[in-house]
Amino acid sequence: MRDEKKYGMVIDLDKCTGCGACMVACMAENNVPFKEDESNKLDSITWMRVYKLTNEKPFPEADICYIPRPCMHCEADHGHSPCVSVCPATATDYSLRTGIVSQIYSRCIGCRYCMVACPYHARYFNWWDPVWPSDMEKYLSPNVSPRMRGVVEKCSFCFHRYQLAMDKAFLEKRRELKENEYQTACAQACPADAITFGDLNNPEHAVQQLVRPDRKNGGRTKHPRAFRLLERLGTNPKIYYLSSREWVRRAGDNYLKKENKTLSGRST
Amino acid sequence: MNKLDSGEREIPENSADKDVIVPSAKTEKKKKHGSGGPIFLFFIFGLAASLIVGWVIFPKLLYSKKKQPINYNHVLHLKEVEDSCDSCHFFREDGSFSGVPRLVLCVDCHEEVQGETPDEAKFVEEYMAKGIEVPWLVYSRQPDHVFFSHAAHVKLVEIDCAECHGSISESEKSRVYEVNRITGYSRDIWGKNIAGFKRNTWDRMKMDDCAECHAKMIGTDETNIKKPFYGLFTNLVKIAFSGTEGPGRKTSAQTRQEACFVCHK
Numbered sequence: 160m161r162d163e164k165k166y167g168m169v170i171d172l173d174k175c176t177g178c179g180a181c182m183v184a185c186m187a188e189n190n191v192p193f194k195e196d197e198s199n200k201l202d203s204i205t206w207m208r209v210y211k212l213t214n215e216k217p218f219p220e221a222d223i224c225y226i227p228r229p230c231m232h233c234e235a236d237h238g239h240s241p242c243v244s245v246c247p248a249t250a251t252d253y254s255l256r257t258g259i260v261s262q263i264y265s266r267c268i269g270c271r272y273c274m275v276a277c278p279y280h281a282r283y284f285n286w287w288d289p290v291w292p293s294d295m296e297k298y299l300s301p302n303v304s305p306r307m308r309g310v311v312e313k314c315s316f317c318f319h320r321y322q323l324a325m326d327k328a329f330l331e332k333r334r335e336l337k338e339n340e341y342q343t344a345c346a347q348a349c350p351a352d353a354i355t356f357g358d359l360n361n362p363e364h365a366v367q368q369l370v371r372p373d374r375k376n377g378g379r380t381k382h383p384r385a386f387r388l389l390e391r392l393g394t395n396p397k398i399y400y401l402s403s404r405e406w407v408r409r410a411g412d413n414y415l416k417k418e419n420k421t422l423s424g425r426s427t
Numbered sequence: 428m429n430k431l432d433s434g435e436r437e438i439p440e441n442s443a444d445k446d447v448i449v450p451s452a453k454t455e456k457k458k459k460h461g462s463g464g465p466i467f468l469f470f471i472f473g474l475a476a477s478l479i480v481g482w483v484i485f486p487k488l489l490y491s492k493k494k495q496p497i498n499y500n501h502v503l504h505l506k507e508v509e510d511s512c513d514s515c516h517f518f519r520e521d522g523s524f525s526g527v528p529r530l531v532l533c534v535d536c537h538e539e540v541q542g543e544t545p546d547e548a549k550f551v552e553e554y555m556a557k558g559i560e561v562p563w564l565v566y567s568r569q570p571d572h573v574f575f576s577h578a579a580h581v582k583l584v585e586i587d588c589a590e591c592h593g594s595i596s597e598s599e600k601s602r603v604y605e606v607n608r609i610t611g612y613s614r615d616i617w618g619k620n621i622a623g624f625k626r627n628t629w630d631r632m633k634m635d636d637c638a639e640c641h642a643k644m645i646g647t648d649e650t651n652i653k654k655p656f657y658g659l660f661t662n663l664v665k666i667a668f669s670g671t672e673g674p675g676r677k678t679s680a681q682t683r684q685e686a687c688f689v690c691h692k
Contacts, residue, residue: 239680252687253680261679261688265572304572304692319692322574327522329578 165234165258166316167359167397168346169369169385170227172407174353177225181207184348185229188317190303192289204283206230206314207345214406224407227354229345230281230314231388231396232260236377241394242273242282250311258359258397259316269309278389279396282313316356317343338364359397370399386411486621490614495601496561497554498546502599507536512588512596524577527563530555564604566615567592567632574692593629637690 185191185207197203212224233240234253240260243253250266251273253259274282288308291299299305302319306312324341328334338357346356357364359372370385372378377395378387384401386408402408508514515528533555540551554561569575580586589596605614617623618631625631628640678685 243681246681249681249687252682254678254685254688255680256678256685257688259688261691263687263691265691266687301571302692304570315688318688319574322576322692323522325522326576326578327520329576329583330518330520330522332583334583 163256163360165359165397166321166341166357167232167258167366167372167399168229168343169355169366169399169401171353171355172224172226172400172402173384173404174351175209175225175227175349176351177209177211178350179209180348180350181227181345181354182209184344185314187298188300188303188344189315190289190299190305191312192285192287192291192305194287194290202286204285204312206281206283206312212407212410214410222404222406224402224404224410226400226407227345228279228281228388229343229398230260230316231279231394231398232258232314232316233394233396234258234378235395236393241276241278245272245276247272257321259318259321260313261318262311262313262315264304264306264310264312267310269311271311273311278392278394282311284311285309320344366399369401372399384408389413482621489608490605491608493564493604493606495564495604497550497601499601500544500546500599501596505596516588518578518582522578524581527565530558530560564606564613566604566613568613569616569632570610570612572691574690591628591632593627634690 182205186193186205189206191204191206193203207227207229209225209227212226214220214222216222233242235241240251240253243251243260247270248266248268250263250268252261252263254261269284271284274280274284285306285308289305300319302323320343321336321341324336327340328336338361343354343356346354355365355369357366359367359370359378360374361367370380370382372380377393378397379390380399382399382401384403385399386402387396387399388411390396391412400407400411504515505511510517515532517525519525533550537547537551537555540548550561553559580591581588606612607614607617615629616632618625618633620630623631625636628636679687
């Protein structure tokens with residue numbers, strides 16, 4: 160296809176300080192609801208979530224790494240993301256034009272099959288209708304519809320920003336976007352500049368230059384620092400992580416302790 | 428008439444006994460089954476009553492009628508402006524559509540009352556002088572999960588405003604705004620006709636109406652059941668197993684239609 164795009168992210172874990180600015184930016188940008196008591200993390204909705212990894216070693220070698228996790232917008236080798244193929248209501252779909260996995264809240268019936276299918280816990284269920292503190296309703300983004308009780312939601316790569324950027328392009332009689340015209344809220348909010356967002360198919364975009372994904376081989380990269388989460392499942396996620404630490408790269412997939420080779424063939 | 432009536436009455440008296448018995452037996456038979464008559468009538472009246480309730484009374488109860496704060500005359504204003512619709516309903520530089528204009532646009536002419544209409548006087552007194560925005564009721568406001576790009580339709584493919592909104596430029600007064608008491612949406616979304624029939628594009632603004640026009644563009648008539656017989660089987664397969672192979676531009680894995688994310692947000 161002529162205008163086929165594959166929006167994706169490269170997150171440099173060496174730069175990430177775990178500050179959580181991406182999480183805050185995402186919550187604010189996408190009208191993500193929260194509760195008064197968020198102590199039960201199984202209930203809380205976080206499209207972008209920063210996890211803390213430890214290498215589980217005693218003091219001298221003890222090490223931690225923060226890993227931000229948005230929706231991976233998997234393409235999978237057969238063109239179906241795990242969540243897309245299971246949805247009985249066709250409420251979620253994989254766009255071949257942008258590479259973004261959509262979630263249509265008004266179509267979702269809340270069966271949560273997609274949450275079961277998603278290997279990344281990127282999908283969240285609205286157990287309650289969203290309630291914002293009274294004055295906060297004025298701060299909600301009019302470009303993102305709030306979700307009601309009983310539907311699933313997830314990171315959309317700030318799709319409304321794509322829609323608005325396209326509007327501007329249409330006004331100028333263009334159909335193509337420049338790299339800086341469409342950026343996600345988390346990428347812009349990151350103070351350490353750890354998140355890079357762009358079109359993985361476009362050689363002019365920074366993400367493509369960083370990881371140079373092999374399109375014919377499930378988007379695999381030969382970048383020595385790069386890895387993807389649970390890559391061996393074949394979900395072909397579009398979020399690439401960079402880390403110079405071997406144990407972090409290994410933590411990205413379920414490697415056995417005896418296994419000494421990672422997917423890209425690098426020995427450990 | 429009287430003659431006929433009397434003649435009919437006379438018939439049983441003049442006729443033989445046998446003949447008298449036969450019609451009376453007939454009437455007895457009718458009486459036995461006659462209990463169905465009132466029930467049938469009751470059914471007819473009940474059906475008529477429920478149809479009237481469903482199609483006439485319920486729609487009237489469902490929609491509450493509201494008057495616009497100011498009775499706006501499009502004809503009058505169009506004479507004064509240079510750029511037709513674009514003068515007040517313009518595009519911002521970032522590509523977004525301004526929609527209903529705000530006071531800033533009116534202030535140049537309406538800082539003081541210049542006409543004689545009571546509506547203008549009301550507008551200047553109540554809103555312009557106090558600096559309060561007019562709470563216009565927007566006939567075409569969509570639910571908040573709908574994304575409609577005016578730029579794509581008006582600027583990119585250059586569709587005329589009237590094609591979707593009708594001849595609003597010829598309206599001399601604001602019509603009554605009807606709002607659905609349950610959903611809170613304008614009646615223009617569902618359409619004036621409660622059965623969903625429409626004559627013009629602007630009679631209804633549902634998703635079906637978007638799809639109607641877009642289907643023509645991408646050739647979804649592949650799945651038209653009205654196609655000749657040889658296409659019947661393949662059509663049925665396509666309709667029954669819509670996930671396997673659908674029409675459209677093949678721009679998404681499941682729906683083949685841009686993943687629904689084009690018009691939803």
